[in-house]
Amino acid sequence: MSLYQQVKARLDVAVRAQDVEVRKSLKTFVGELETRAKRPGGELSDATVIKLAKQFIQNNDDTLKHKELASLRDENELLSSFIPKQMTESELRNVIAVSYTHLTLPTKRIV
Numbered sequence: 884m885s886l887y888q889q890v891k892a893r894l895d896v897a898v899r900a901q902d903v904e905v906r907k908s909l910k911t912f913v914g915e916l917e918t919r920a921k922r923p924g925g926e927l928s929d930a931t932v933i934k935l936a937k938q939f940i941q942n943n944d945d946t947l948k949h950k951e952l953a954s955l956r957d958e959n960e961l962l963s964s965f966i967p968k969q970m971t972e973s974e975l976r977n978v979i980a981v982s983y984t985h986l987t988l989p990t991k992r993i994v
Contacts, residue, residue, distance in 0.1 A: 885927070885928075885929055885932075886929040886932040886933065886965055887916060887927040887929075887931075887932050889965065890909060890912065890913060890916070890932065890965060891913060893905070893909060894906065894909040894910065894913055897909060904954060904957060904958075905961060908957075908958045908961055908962070909961070912935070912936070912939060912962065915935060915939075916931065916932065916935060919931065919935070932965060933965070933966055933967070936962040936963070936965050936966055937966065939958070939962050940959045940962050940963065943955040943956075943958055943959050944959070
């Protein structure tokens with residue numbers, strides 16, 4: 884399931900549950916995604932969803948510097964849930980080490 888489909892599914896859940904704040908946040912987000920998709924060269928790729936989510940979060944953070952609003956903090960938390968978690972440096976080093984070990988193991992020939 885693409886990130887866009889996940890956002891739409893979460894919006895549907897919010898509408899059915901009558902969760903006004905989540906519905907409002909996601910309707911705005913989905914509307915902007917769909918507007919961008921209609922532009923020439925626009926698409927609804929996961930990268931587009933992540934980029935827009937980060938932009939929304941940054942805009943909210945800029946507003947929060949001047950005024951504390953719980954609704955914006957909640958919106959940031961909601962939008963962050965659509966951004967995949969990045970590996971820590973130690974996790975990445977571990978994956979590289981394991982991959983390297985598998986690539987450099989000598990192979991035995993069976994005769």
